[in-house]
Amino acid sequence: MVAQTERENIRESTPEGLDTAFRKGKHGGRPPVVTNDMLRTVLRRRASGESVEQIQPDLIIPTGERKGPNPSVASIHRALAGHAEREACPGAVEAAHADVAALNDGAVPEPRHQAEVLKSR
Structure with a gap:
């Protein structure tokens, strides 16, 4: 009975905690590999005619668990798609x-x- 009450308390308090964190500007999950600075670099270089495959080796992940290596081509394409969606609406x-x-x-x-x-x- 105590365990069930505890689960119910957790179930009720979790959305409240997530809402409070959201209002403070905190978001759950892994931070994005492609930062805003990287995205601006990719957009600028794509505008000059380079492909994502040509740009990718020059990008370095600045923070997080994967700090140091290059982001994958797929990560760059996902960041570009997200940028296009934000620009569209x-x-x-x-x-x-x-x-x-x-x-x-x-x-x-x-x-x-x-x-x-x-x-x-």
Whole structure:
């Protein structure tokens, strides 16, 4: 009975702790291998005509468990895809954060219409 009560307490307190951490700007999970500085370098060099395969050997992971070696080509492509998504809908991330905060506060976010989505582009 005590173990069951403890599990219920953990189940209730975990979302509260995650929400508090999110509001403080902390995010769970492994930090990204491709930093913002690396991404800017990749974007600049791609604009000058270089391929990801040519750029990859010159990049070095600055921190974390894999500090030192080069990021994989797949990691660079994932970072570029994420950047393209953020550029396509710049307000989408902020809107998603607002929706999550509303859900955590017990409110139901209003649906967005296609015209509103297109305005944010």
